[in-house]
Amino acid sequence: MCRDRLESWNSATFPNFGRQKAKIRRAISALEKMPRSPVVERQMWKLEDELVKIENDEENYWKQRSRPDWLKEADKNTNFFHKKASAGLVKRRRNMIRKLHDDSSRWYKGTDQLFDCFNNYYGLLFSAGDIPTSTPVLDVIPSTITMADNDDLLLWPVDREEVVGALKQMGRRKAPGVDGLSAFFFRKYWDIIGDTVVQTVTAIIEKEEMPMGLNHTLIALIPKVKQPKYPKEFRPISLCNILYKIAAKVLANRLKLLLNKVISQEHSAFVPGRFITDNVMVAFECFHSMKKKKKTKGPGVLRQKLIWQKHMIELRHFLAGVMRKMGFAERWVRVIMLCVSSFTYSTLINGHQSPKFAPSRGLQQGDPLSPYLFLLRAEVLSAYTSLVVREKRLHGFQPAIGASVVSHFFPLTIVYFLPLLRSRKAMYSRAS
Numbered sequence: 001m002c003r004d005r006l007e008s009w010n011s012a013t014f015p016n017f018g019r020q021k022a023k024i025r026r027a028i029s030a031l032e033k034m035p036r037s038p039v040v041e042r043q044m045w046k047l048e049d050e051l052v053k054i055e056n057d058e059e060n061y062w063k064q065r066s067r068p069d070w071l072k073e074a075d076k077n078t079n080f081f082h083k084k085a086s087a088g089l090v091k092r093r094r095n096m097i098r099k100l101h102d103d104s105s106r107w108y109k110g111t112d113q114l115f116d117c118f119n120n121y122y123g124l125l126f127s128a129g130d131i132p133t134s135t136p137v138l139d140v141i142p143s144t145i146t147m148a149d150n151d152d153l154l155l156w157p158v159d160r161e162e163v164v165g166a167l168k169q170m171g172r173r174k175a176p177g178v179d180g181l182s183a184f185f186f187r188k189y190w191d192i193i194g195d196t197v198v199q200t201v202t203a204i205i206e207k208e209e210m211p212m213g214l215n216h217t218l219i220a221l222i223p224k225v226k227q228p229k230y231p232k233e234f235r236p237i238s239l240c241n242i243l244y245k246i247a248a249k250v251l252a253n254r255l256k257l258l259l260n261k262v263i264s265q266e267h268s269a270f271v272p273g274r275f276i277t278d279n280v281m282v283a284f285e286c287f288h289s290m291k292k293k294k295k296t297k298g299p300g301v302l303r304q305k306l307i308w309q310k311h312m313i314e315l316r317h318f319l320a321g322v323m324r325k326m327g328f329a330e331r332w333v334r335v336i337m338l339c340v341s342s343f344t345y346s347t348l349i350n351g352h353q354s355p356k357f358a359p360s361r362g363l364q365q366g367d368p369l370s371p372y373l374f375l376l377r378a379e380v381l382s383a384y385t386s387l388v389v390r391e392k393r394l395h396g397f398q399p400a401i402g403a404s405v406v407s408h409f410f411p412l413t414i415v416y417f418l419p420l421l422r423s424r425k426a427m428y429s430r431a432s
Helices: 002-013 017-032 038-066 078-094 110-125 136-140 147-154 160-168 183-188 190-205 242-256 276-292 316-326 330-341 370-390 418-431
Strands: 099-101 107-109 216-223 234-239 302-304 344-349 413-416
Touching (some): 110 216, 136 370, 160 183, 160 190, 183 242, 242 330, 242 370, 316 330, 316 370
């Protein structure tokens, strides 16, 4: 209902910029031909102010449609923005989905059939399989979060400044969610809607109440190939509601303060004070040393890159156990699981939304919490690997004399001996 009213308001407020400007310019030209008087000058000033306002509105309209992130706020070029938005329109027409077929070679045509095709595909992908009753690998995780950490850094009351700071960290014109509102809207009209936003974020974090429909997410489909024929040939991009993302960003900002205590040094991405390029350099040195080493007797070194695509989505019950084992307070765990388990999806196909479906596993891409929750989950594999290294069941790789032994690092690759890889990887997959 809110979206329908906004569309009606948009049509009434911005009917046609070109016609409005032409009408005002004709009125100004008519006034210029009249004899000069104070009344005529006041009317001309009023019309000129209206013309400037319409031009600014047009500038913002096309800037929002084109969303060029690399331009500065002071840049003005409506022609460029128009071309950018028009190019996007041509691209959308070229990427229109007309028909697909599934793995059983059944063809789907028309909007309703395409909805069924994608909902069946993603419904199966995000449905939970058999959940194990016990997860013995959690025993390797040390409890590093104290009650003081929970009280001082995670569970303090939500304040207005914290919510405003989370909103300002978001891109102003990033693609909006179901409600069609971008972060720019919330920042522009904060003096009107700010109290409501703070109350909603407080309800989620302190009262553990998620408003109905707030965590509903659209899945935009980006083709991976020129002429996709299967659902798997599309890259899903999640479009979350900005109001939910504000609450998730507040939680993510709090969680970041404790990552250095719970995440081992083998992880270099998303942790404050660390850089993903650190592991890139370590990987390069290890691979370079492997190529240069001469063949020697004894077991060789296997360089194995683990792919997280399947394993990272079978997550929810495992994530809760990981957080409890690390020492996170039960209320914090409940709030995180509320965010993780309450979202629903609709697939966006040719501008139309499919019926909702609720996934039973996984993290949603585009959620500010997802990268950090994935780190917590991956830390189990890192801790288990470190344990078997200490027990001399895994020896890792020493790239040079006097250098540290490297057994694994994230997110690039994990170096194992082959006999260990199969058994331990299988055990970890079953537990997660």
